[in-house]
Amino acid sequence: MTTIVPAAAAADPATARGRFRAGVAVPSSGWAPGHTQANLVVLPRDWAWDMLLFGQRNPQPVPLLDVTDPGAVGTVLAAGADLRTDLPRYRVWRDGELVDEPTDVAALWTDDLVAFLIGCSFSFETALLDAGVPVRNIEQGRNVSMYRTDRACRPAGRLSGPLVVSMRPVPAALVATAVQVTARMPQVHGAPVHVGSPADLGIADLDRPDFGDPVELAPGDVPVFWACGVTPQAALMASRPPFAITHAPGHMFVTDVPDAAYRQL
Amino acid sequence: MTTIVPAAAAADPATARGRFRAGVAVPSSGWAPGHTQANLVVLPRDWAWDMLLFGQRNPQPVPLLDVTDPGAVGTVLAAGADLRTDLPRYRVWRDGELVDEPTDVAALWTDDLVAFLIGCSFSFETALLDAGVPVRNIEQGRNVSMYRTDRACRPAGRLSGPLVVSMRPVPAALVATAVQVTARMPQVHGAPVHVGSPADLGIADLDRPDFGDPVELAPGDVPVFWACGVTPQAALMASRPPFAITHAPGHMFVTDVPDAAYRQL
Structure with a gap:
């Protein structure tokens, strides 16, 4: 996730996807604000059962927003989208190793592939x-x-791996608010999995994250941990399917769905 | 669902399952009150992808509480349970036709079967x-x-079928309360899918339900419709997998999970 909103960012999801399809290869943060962005994992049919079940069993880190039929390139989350081209940048994995970061994967797509939007x-x-x-x-x-x-x-099945968490420092007086707000959004990771005490999660040093950047706590801030969409990528790295495609970090799929659609009563 | 609480009903989930395992073949309503009861669908591995995806795509009628590994007979929802014996009565389906209603299915279970608890x-x-x-x-x-x-x-995949709904008459002044209460429980069907106007759902006559009994509306009641766990059985009947096992209507699987665990913030 980058936080600089590019001046050229499109406000409309279809326009954003069109720019990415045309080759614009920048992080998607700030594009089509107010519309849900999704993580992408694509696997061969033979591994799709494992990932679908992994999501069912681990809904906080792996909230499945849509799963495609084998070979399909569209999704109910975005009219007219093409998952092979409409993300700004992809990652290609073979046997659990990152082998490429292309801006489209049309040449790699086969009728055997199933896409998971998370x-x-x-x-x-x-x-x-x-x-x-x-x-x-x-x-x-x-x-x-x-x-x-x-x-x-x-x-x-064959998929296993550690829970990956994101950490946001929250002022102590606002921790309860942060819990309530995010608990209402289970399809985008939901309530925190842990509040305070990083050592209890096996995190030795908050200043040395495994992914992303170190973020400083202000005085009075408490570290709050949410299940993170990097979890399925960590499972792919640990479980080594022969082939996989994911989004590149921060280069998400922009859907047509308003964020508000995932806020519950 | 029957509503007569049997005098012999066990209060404890493990005891209830033990009685059913021993051959007591009565509806499970009133047994282990306060503990979640679940619908059961069991399918061969070849059809399990279709059902898992059907649940992902239709979470209101098919909220998946657990999905087992092929051949497993236990579930995380109930310590020490055996899904082959611990329901009071089962239904056995071949090519979409009901062929038997036994009190256990141990002789039919193979390493090829996947169980869905809904x-x-x-x-x-x-x-x-x-x-x-x-x-x-x-x-x-x-x-x-x-x-x-x-x-x-x-x-x-190969699974399709109509949405099946349950109807409960609700006093007009309490419809909003009923929506709010059930919306907080998405894993047990969640908010109503429809309030009033049965004709809009293609229901010609409320007095002639397709399953269950007619229930009378009191003066001032509004018919309120919730997605129903019979939906996957209707899909099995429509889509005709070669083999399936389900619970018999009203003869559910009693879990160890308190109902309150499925009430959200």
């Missing part, structure tokens, strides 16, 4: 700001801090 | 009563009324 914390950061909770990574112009924890996800 | 409206009826909303089918000692609608579920 909720993203971009949606709840907007809700936190709306509720008066400061988001320090945005204030500091940094990517959010993410950590591998010592908690294992519930395995599914 | 949320049930028993849980939210308790929550409605707690909130002061009368539940007419309970007052009238009848099974809830269920109807096939003219709305199709979103298909998944």
Whole structure:
């Protein structure tokens, strides 16, 4: 996640996807504000059962917003979208190793592939700001801090791996508000999995995140941990399917769905 | 769903499952009150992808509480349970036709089978009563009324079928309360899909339900429709997998999970 809103960012989701399709290869933060952005994982049919079950068993880190039929290139989340071209940048994995970061994957797509679109914390950061909770990574112009924890996800078939969390420093008086706001959004990771005490999650040093940037705590801030959409990528790295495609970090799929659609009563 | 609480009903989930395992073959309503009961669908591995995706795409009628590994007989929802024996009665389906209603399915279980445990409206009826909303089918000692609608579920692979709804008459002044209470319980079907106007769902006559019993509306009651756990059975009947096992109507799987665990913030 980057926090600089590019001047050229499109306000409309279809226009944003069109620019990315045309080759614009920048992080998607700030594009089509108010519309849900999604993580992408694409796997061969043979591994799709494992990932679908991994999502069912680990809904906080892997909230599945849509799953495609094998070979399909569209999604109900975005009219007219093409998942092969409409993300700004992809990652290609072979046997769990990152092998390429192309701007489209049309040449790699086959009828054997199933795409998983997974909720993203971009949606709840907007809700936190709306509720008066400061988001320090945005204030500091940094990517959010993410950590591998010592908690294992519930395995599914051949897929297993650690729970990955994102951390946001929250003023102590606003922790309860942050819990309430995000608990109402289970499809974009929901309530925190942990508040305070990083050592209990096996995190030795908050200043050394496994992914993203270090984010400074202001005086009185408490570190609050949410399940993170990097979790399925960590499972892919640990479980080594022969082939996978994901979005590149921060280069998400822009859907037509308003963030508000994922806020519950 | 039957509404007569048997005098011999066990209060503890493990004891209830033990009685059913020993051959007691009665509806499970009233057993282990306060604990979530679940619908059961069991399919061969070859069809499991379709059902798992059907649940992902139709979470209101098919809220998946747990999905087992192929051949497993236990579930995280109930310590020490055996899904082959611990329901009071089962239904066995071949090519979409009901062929048997045994009290255990141990002889039919193979390493190829995957079990789906699906949320049930028993849980939210308790929550409605707690909130002061009368539940007419309970007052009238009848099974809830269920109807096939003219709305199709979103298909998944070979599985498709109509949305099935349950109807509960709710006093007009309490409709909003009923919506709020059940919206907080998305894993047991969540908010109503429709309030009033049965014809809009393709229901010609409320007095002639497709499943269950007719339930009378009191003066001032509005018919309120919730997505129903019979929906996956309707999809099995329509889509005709070669083999399936389900619970018999009203003869549910009693879990160890308190109903309150499925009430959200």
